[in-house]
Amino acid sequence: MSATDGPYVVGVDSSTQSTKVLVVDVATGAVVASGQAPHTVTTGAGRESDPEQWFEALCAALAQCGEAAHRAAAVAVGGQQHGLVTLDARGRPVRPALLWNDVRSAPQARRLVEELGGARAWADRCGSVPGASFTVSKWAWLTEHEPEAAAATAAVRLPHDYLTGRLTGTGTTDRGDASGTGWWASATEAYDEEVLASVGLDPALLPRVVGPGEVAGTVRESHGDLPFSTGTLVAAGTGDNAAAALGLGLLPGTPVLSLGTSGTVYAVSRRRPADPTGTVAGFADARGGWLPLACTLNCTQAVDRIATLLGLDREAVEAGGTATVLPYLDGERTPDLPHASGLLTGVRQDTTGGQLLQAAYDGAVHALLDALDRVLAVDAEDAADGPAGGADPAAPPAPLVLIGGGARGTAWQETVRRLSGRAVRIPEARELVALGAAAQAAGLLTGEDPAAVARRWDTARGSVLDPVERDEETLRRISGVLADAGPLLGAR
Numbered sequence: 151m152s153a154t155d156g157p158y159v160v161g162v163d164s165s166t167q168s169t170k171v172l173v174v175d176v177a178t179g180a181v182v183a184s185g186q187a188p189h190t191v192t193t194g195a196g197r198e199s200d201p202e203q204w205f206e207a208l209c210a211a212l213a214q215c216g217e218a219a220h221r222a223a224a225v226a227v228g229g230q231q232h233g234l235v236t237l238d239a240r241g242r243p244v245r246p247a248l249l250w251n252d253v254r255s256a257p258q259a260r261r262l263v264e265e266l267g268g269a270r271a272w273a274d275r276c277g278s279v280p281g282a283s284f285t286v287s288k289w290a291w292l293t294e295h296e297p298e299a300a301a302a303t304a305a306v307r308l309p310h311d312y313l314t315g316r317l318t319g320t321g322t323t324d325r326g327d328a329s330g331t332g333w334w335a336s337a338t339e340a341y342d343e344e345v346l347a348s349v350g351l352d353p354a355l356l357p358r359v360v361g362p363g364e365v366a367g368t369v370r371e372s373h374g375d376l377p378f379s380t381g382t383l384v385a386a387g388t389g390d391n392a393a394a395a396l397g398l399g400l401l402p403g404t405p406v407l408s409l410g411t412s413g414t415v416y417a418v419s420r421r422r423p424a425d426p427t428g429t430v431a432g433f434a435d436a437r438g439g440w441l442p443l444a445c446t447l448n449c450t451q452a453v454d455r456i457a458t459l460l461g462l463d464r465e466a467v468e469a470g471g472t473a474t475v476l477p478y479l480d481g482e483r484t485p486d487l488p489h490a491s492g493l494l495t496g497v498r499q500d501t502t503g504g505q506l507l508q509a510a511y512d513g514a515v516h517a518l519l520d521a522l523d524r525v526l527a528v529d530a531e532d533a534a535d536g537p538a539g540g541a542d543p544a545a546p547p548a549p550l551v552l553i554g555g556g557a558r559g560t561a562w563q564e565t566v567r568r569l570s571g572r573a574v575r576i577p578e579a580r581e582l583v584a585l586g587a588a589a590q591a592a593g594l595l596t597g598e599d600p601a602a603v604a605r606r607w608d609t610a611r612g613s614v615l616d617p618v619e620r621d622e623e624t625l626r627r628i629s630g631v632l633a634d635a636g637p638l639l640g641a642r
């Protein structure tokens with residue numbers, strides 16, 4: 151069979167900055183066509199995007215795929231997590247979506263944690279201690295600040311639910327994305343009626359949770375902007391991080407570090423996470439397992455912004471110097487400092503712009519690696535459960551898999567390598583979220599586990615950079631600044 155014999159599937163990544171689509175050959179995993187279209191995100195106090203623009207971007211990205219997209223037998227959507235999409239009775243957005251990196255809901259998150267038994271209780275029932283990013287906090291913010299918008303809401307959706315619904319005409323989600331809402335209890339794998347009641351949200355407004363391997367629906371009557379025929383299968387879809395885990399065919403014991411608008415660090419696990427510190431979110435994955443994950447709000451965009459302020463190319467880093475940058479331009483989630491802003495300290499007469507830029511990369515990566523240890527702690531408990539659970543403890547640690555737009559940058563690669571002290575694998579495949587969605591769609595056609603599809607496609611193939619000695623001095627310096635700067639960063 152040649153690389154283009156089909157059948158074909160379409161995988162979608164509707165993430166913060168853009169929509170990316172891949173048309174993939176089910177037999178070989180060959181990407182036969184791709185497209186990308188940008189999104190607009192508001193700046194200022196909040197972070198909002200228009201869901202209708204996501205659908206327009208999806209149509210535009212699909213149009214770039216030409217004839218190949220018309221041949222798709224199944225489609226799935228991976229999307230940015232947590233965003234609150236409110237729809238009216240006609241299925242139109244009541245207002246723009248509140249995104250995962252909108253920190254205005256931090257006070258509501260804190261109140262919810264206090265009112266429902268504290269952090270330990272939340273971790274036990276929901277798997278996570280909700281912060282400003284979680285959908286439940288956003289709904290609580292909306293009911294307080296825009297009660298008329300909340301009252302006009304006839305359906306509540308996540309970004310990937312919204313797009314899936316535009317394809318099928320029905321309201322569905324999946325356990326992976328539902329686990330980032332704060333109203334889905336990981337302990338019972340069901341909507342948590344007590345949490346919903348506490349924020350005045352009627353469960354009838356929520357989508358049906360489609361199980362792994364189930365069909366969400368079929369493309370309702372096809373229309374001009376979409377290339378799909380009526381009746382094309384639509385898979386459950388999931389959140390973007392769970393989709394990337396599928397796209398890598400991830401097994402327990404292999405940590406992933408994703409460098410996009412958000413920085414994320416995660417692993418798959420057979421053990422349900424429940425971290426009462428709130429650093430590790432106890433997400434479900436898209437298969438039936440778990441996805442302990444930590445997320446930062448300031449990653450590639452924050453470092454690019456600092457490069458722009460310095461008038462430098464993003465690769466123009468220089469080693470050395472004494473400067474420390476905490477690039478928390480949008481407030482921060484890991485560490486939990488939603489009211490923080492960026493901090494620069496340790497500047498001397500001989501500090502160069504390139505050193506300041508390197509310090510920004512270091513600050514962004516420090517936060518992720520600090521959290522990686524906690525993510526791996528869940529995974530290590532998992533490994534202790536049995537031989538299938540994780541890596542041989544005597545073996546060297548598995549390479550850190552580097553994905554997301556930033557993984558293409560040498561400065562990012564070298565910073566992660568130096569501050570982690572681990573080998574770093576860089577998959578050749580660029581769009582792991584869209585590939586994971588494609589693998590989920592392919593699984594509907596072949597009956598295979600989507601992660602097994604991705605392994606058959608060899609999506610994690612790529613170069614491995616050898617480990618270098620960990621730069622403990624820089625890590626210590628950044629940790630010291632963080633510890634000393636509490637009041638400046640709005641720490642409570």
Ligand SMILES: Nc1ncnc2c1ncn2[C@@H]1O[C@H](COP(=O)(O)OP(=O)(O)O)[C@@H](O)[C@H]1O
Nearest residue numbers: 165166167168410411450451554555556558559
């Ligand atoms: N060659 C590159 N080197 C470094 N960074 C890059 C490169 N190409 C893209 N990026 C970064 O990737 C980011 C987008 O990554 P992506 O994973 O697509 O984000 P998201 O999924 O959040 O929309 C941009 O903010 C940009 O800084």
Ligand SMILES: O=C(CO)[C@@H](O)[C@H](O)COP(=O)(O)O
Nearest residue numbers: 165166230231250410411412
């Ligand atoms: O909030 C999280 C994870 O909890 C983010 O990872 C979002 O899912 C956005 O992802 P990107 O658009 O940065 O890929």
